[in-house]
Amino acid sequence: MGKISARSVGIDLGTTFSALAYLDEKGRPRTVTNSRGHDVTPSAVWVKPDRSVVVGEAALAARRNRADHVAVNFKRDMGEKVYHEPVCGKQFSPQALSALVLKKLGIDARNVLENITGAVITVPAYFGDARRKATQDAGRIAGLNVLDIINEPTAAALANAFAEYVHRGGDMVRLDVARIATTAPATTLIYDLGGGTFDVTIIRIDNNNFEVVATGGEVQLGGVDFDRRVLNYYCDEFQRRTGVDPRDTAESTVKILNACEAAKIHLSKAEQATIEGEYLGKQMKLPVSRQRFEQLTSDLLARTQLCVEMLLEDALLGWDRIDNILMVGGSSRMPQVTRMLAEVSGKAPDMAAAPDQIVAHGAAIHAAILTYDRASATPSAPKKPITPDAELSFLDDDDDEDEGGPSASGSTSFDDIPLSLPIEEESEDQSDAPVSAPIAPMEAPIARGIKLTDVNSHGLGVIVRSSRESRTVNSVIIPKNTPLPTTRVKVFGTEAANQRQVRLRITEGDARDPRGCTQIGECLIRLLPKGLPKGSPVEVRFAYDRSGRVHVRAVELTSGAGADVEIKRDTGFDADTVGKMADIVAEIDVE
Amino acid sequence: MSNKATDRPAFDPYSEFLGLPPGPRPPHLYDLLGVEIFCAHRERIEHAAREQYRRIKPFQDHPERSIRDEIQNIITRVANARTVLTNPEQKALYDEKLAERLKIDRDAMLRERTAARAPEYALIVVAGPAQVGTRLPLLPDNPLHIGSDPMCGLHLPGLRMQAKHVTLTFENEAWRLRSPQACITVVNDQRVYDTTLDEGEAIDLGGYRLLFERIDAKKPHPSSIPPPLSLIVRQGPSIPHPTINAIAPARILIGTCETAVWQLAGKQVSVHHARVAPSGALWEITDLHSDTGTLHDGEKVRSAILTHGDHLAIGRFDIQVSLRK
Numbered sequence: 032m033g034k035i036s037a038r039s040v041g042i043d044l045g046t047t048f049s050a051l052a053y054l055d056e057k058g059r060p061r062t063v064t065n066s067r068g069h070d071v072t073p074s075a076v077w078v079k080p081d082r083s084v085v086v087g088e089a090a091l092a093a094r095r096n097r098a099d100h101v102a103v104n105f106k107r108d109m110g111e112k113v114y115h116e117p118v119c120g121k122q123f124s125p126q127a128l129s130a131l132v133l134k135k136l137g138i139d140a141r142n143v144l145e146n147i148t149g150a151v152i153t154v155p156a157y158f159g160d161a162r163r164k165a166t167q168d169a170g171r172i173a174g175l176n177v178l179d180i181i182n183e184p185t186a187a188a189l190a191n192a193f194a195e196y197v198h199r200g201g202d203m204v205r206l207d208v209a210r211i212a213t214t215a216p217a218t219t220l221i222y223d224l225g226g227g228t229f230d231v232t233i234i235r236i237d238n239n240n241f242e243v244v245a246t247g248g249e250v251q252l253g254g255v256d257f258d259r260r261v262l263n264y265y266c267d268e269f270q271r272r273t274g275v276d277p278r279d280t281a282e283s284t285v286k287i288l289n290a291c292e293a294a295k296i297h298l299s300k301a302e303q304a305t306i307e308g309e310y311l312g313k314q315m316k317l318p319v320s321r322q323r324f325e326q327l328t329s330d331l332l333a334r335t336q337l338c339v340e341m342l343l344e345d346a347l348l349g350w351d352r353i354d355n356i357l358m359v360g361g362s363s364r365m366p367q368v369t370r371m372l373a374e375v376s377g378k379a380p381d382m383a384a385a386p387d388q389i390v391a392h393g394a395a396i397h398a399a400i401l402t403y404d405r406a407s408a409t410p411s412a413p414k415k416p417i418t419p420d421a422e423l424s425f426l427d428d429d430d431d432e433d434e435g436g437p438s439a440s441g442s443t444s445f446d447d448i449p450l451s452l453p454i455e456e457e458s459e460d461q462s463d464a465p466v467s468a469p470i471a472p473m474e475a476p477i478a479r480g481i482k483l484t485d486v487n488s489h490g491l492g493v494i495v496r497s498s499r500e501s502r503t504v505n506s507v508i509i510p511k512n513t514p515l516p517t518t519r520v521k522v523f524g525t526e527a528a529n530q531r532q533v534r535l536r537i538t539e540g541d542a543r544d545p546r547g548c549t550q551i552g553e554c555l556i557r558l559l560p561k562g563l564p565k566g567s568p569v570e571v572r573f574a575y576d577r578s579g580r581v582h583v584r585a586v587e588l589t590s591g592a593g594a595d596v597e598i599k600r601d602t603g604f605d606a607d608t609v610g611k612m613a614d615i616v617a618e619i620d621v622e
Numbered sequence: 623m624s625n626k627a628t629d630r631p632a633f634d635p636y637s638e639f640l641g642l643p644p645g646p647r648p649p650h651l652y653d654l655l656g657v658e659i660f661c662a663h664r665e666r667i668e669h670a671a672r673e674q675y676r677r678i679k680p681f682q683d684h685p686e687r688s689i690r691d692e693i694q695n696i697i698t699r700v701a702n703a704r705t706v707l708t709n710p711e712q713k714a715l716y717d718e719k720l721a722e723r724l725k726i727d728r729d730a731m732l733r734e735r736t737a738a739r740a741p742e743y744a745l746i747v748v749a750g751p752a753q754v755g756t757r758l759p760l761l762p763d764n765p766l767h768i769g770s771d772p773m774c775g776l777h778l779p780g781l782r783m784q785a786k787h788v789t790l791t792f793e794n795e796a797w798r799l800r801s802p803q804a805c806i807t808v809v810n811d812q813r814v815y816d817t818t819l820d821e822g823e824a825i826d827l828g829g830y831r832l833l834f835e836r837i838d839a840k841k842p843h844p845s846s847i848p849p850p851l852s853l854i855v856r857q858g859p860s861i862p863h864p865t866i867n868a869i870a871p872a873r874i875l876i877g878t879c880e881t882a883v884w885q886l887a888g889k890q891v892s893v894h895h896a897r898v899a900p901s902g903a904l905w906e907i908t909d910l911h912s913d914t915g916t917l918h919d920g921e922k923v924r925s926a927i928l929t930h931g932d933h934l935a936i937g938r939f940d941i942q943v944s945l946r947k
Binding site for chain 2: 110115159249250251252329330331333334336337338340341344347540541542544546547548549
């Protein structure tokens with residue numbers, strides 16, 4: 032079998048499993064099988080003392096004996112500085128561990144593909160800024176040309192629409208765009224319960240327009256939490272009967288956790304499963320019925336239900352406005368998920384054809400669209416570099432440079448001068464310029480004119496002082512679930528007379544309480560003219576572009592003094608670090 | 623569930639993130655949601671669960687890992703509280719165990735609570751196309767839905783009324799009105815989405831005006847109030863409600879405004895065109911500086927007393943006044 036030449040690929044970088052897909056000559060999504068012949072590869076990294084690394088099934092197996100040499104579930108730590116425990120005695124960043132998984136997927140893909148020109152990596156829709164950036168960094172560290180980061184449910188919707196089109200007899204080579212989407216516009220709720228994260232997204236498909244209406248989710252809720260419940264149930268019983276607790280050592284915990292996971296999977300088909308475990312020479316067999324399993328995990332399921340209902344409430348939609356429910360993610364196979372969704376919605380939910388692979392398929396489709404876009408575009412204007420001017424500076428936490436010359440009134444410490452509440456608001460949506468995607472000549476034939484509009488999952492705003500509440504509050508400028516790209520403007524007033532500088536702390540989060548928000552950047556307007564009255568208007572403009580970058584510009588309107596900043600994240604690595612890490616990862620022997 | 627007994631510092635995430643008063647931790651499910659113990663008010667429980675979820679969720683990226691993990695547990699507990707307390711069987715089981723644990727006589731407590739809660743307030747329909755004069759006592763243990771759906775506790779038919787337009791619930795010793803974004807509801811001339819009601823306040827919704835009154839409110843002497851009034855469109859463009867009825871002390875805003883009790887259409891009708899209100903024992907119409915004026919028996923008036931059989935002209939509408947004795 033000859034190899035397929037150059038391709039861009041889609042990668043589902045999951046908490047428990049990852050998958051890589053591409054489009055074949057006929058434009059059909061195909062999942063790359065790994066060296067063991069499986070479609071999905073466990074996201075587990077075994078670091079050996081000789082610095083070589085094993086990813087996948089073998090790593091999971093090794094975890095049974097050397098739990099401290101194997102990292103798992105690091106997707107949950109994405110956005111953190113380091114993986115929550117040392118691996119083989121060394122601290123690793125979640126990005127590096129993810130990069131190793133990506134490298135392994137790439138190695139397996141080269142059995143089928145000659146060259147990987149670019150990759151789209153998926154993230155949970157509810158991932159915030161830091162986690163997204165970390166995912167992008169992981170791709171770069173793995174040496175991939177990361178074309179885009181796309182939301183998992185959006186990818187699933189894309190793949191599902193294509194699968195239906197093919198199922199209805201559509202031809203991928205001579206693609207008929209009008210027939211891609213179902214005949215009538217439809218609103219689909221995508222319930223994506225994966226290994227470690229939960230996403231729910233409402234997407235409206237009207238012909239070739241894919242429009243995300245709203246998205247929500249939980250970044251710490253997935254199949255592994257269900258496994259943990261069974262583990263605790265088994266171990267509590269083990270302790271009661273034998274007096275010893277297998278959870279005391281990592282290795283025995285892992286062994287029993289594996290058995291619990293197997294029991295969970297078995298219980299999706301059977302009414303009864305048995306968990307067998309052994310610790311300190313003592314053994315125990317424990318039968319678990321499906322009913323018992325559902326009892327043990329009912330609160331986790333309830334949490335997904337609450338999340339779904341809140342999303343509908345946020346989107347001002349009732350179940351009557353949802354036409355289809357699509358279940359994605361391996362954990363959606365649990366029968367109670369279907370039952371719960373059917374009960375609350377009064378509709379029969381559909382299981383995605385390949386719930387583990389559909390996300391990777393959608394990413395591959397998106398990658399093909401983008402590759403063509405970029406290849407066919409006229410030499411695109413180079414990305415505007417960030418040119419910090421004299422009036423703009425990034426501040427480190429303990430940086431209290433003050434050469435701007437504070438006013439006589441004194442108290443111009445940066446932290447103490449937030450802005451007061453908004454004077455007026457306006458918004459300028461620019462969502463009428465969607466990505467257009469003609470057929471890629473070098474790629475497999477792919478939809479012409481697919482338009483994809485996504486929304487932001489978290490609000491973006493600034494910290495201001497509310498004089499009415501006499502405290503600092505988070506003033507959201509781009510609320511969550513706003514279609515992207517978008518530009519929003521709010522005008523605030525300076526807090527004191529003769530204020531010489533204004534510091535903007537840019538937040539991610541929807542809470543009014545600043546403690547409930549993450550600070551993702553800041554910018555400072557300095558050298559304001561003397562003698563400005565209190566309440567001088569400061570216009571703050573947030574522009575959220577299609578690639579997820581946020582440009583912030585603040586201007587004091589009477590003087591015209593301004594500052595702008597492109598959001599930089601604390602946890603994001605700079606190009607140098609990525610380069611260095613990429614060199615290290617490139618040298619590591621991965622199998 | 624946790625197998626590790628961590629020596630937790632005095633930090634209390636329940637009060638920090640959910641604003642719960644000090645008490646046993648973890649709190650029982652009613653305390654967790656901030657509703658009274660053994661509350662059987664399904665909607666209040668659902669609402670409380672959502673509120674708590676919204677309240678704590680922003681903190682889930684807390685920089686400290688142990689707190690982050692605890693926040694995850696609390697979110698799960700909130701979701702579970704909602705499921706358990708809205709499922710009658712699970713709730714009965716839970717209540718029984720909780721009463722036993724806290725040594726509370728649940729039944730006696732509920733009896734007492736019901737006894738203590740005689741209806742104190744009533745809603746009176748004072749103006750609208752139908753149901754005018756209806757008086758509905760509000761029961762603290764029952765939420766009241768108002769809308770065009772016949773299943774609503776106060777069923778007010780009409781094209782401007784949503785199926786479930788507003789919900790009234792008794793919370794924290796006050797009646798609270800909630801109106802979804804899509805429903806236009808006005809309390810004391812202010813558009814509202816979520817508000818507590820005060821005695822004597824008027825609620826305008828879907829072409830009706832309701833009055834929120836104390837049941838023991840002093841009634842004026844019958845002779846000092848005007849008789850029931852009907853305004854009927856005899857000629858004019860087609861509108862959802864060609865007739866409006868009113869009893870004192872209704873005040874009817876007439877205009878093209880979405881929030882007007884009597885909405886008339888047309889370019890010649892101003893947004894706030896005229897107002898009809900009692901004046902002593904009579905009804906009086908007042909023109910609100912409209913562009914085209916208000917005609918009373920063919921004469922442009924600033925204000926006029928209405929008598930049976932009078933004709934009013936507003937825009938292209940010819941309206942007849944009817945007063946019942």
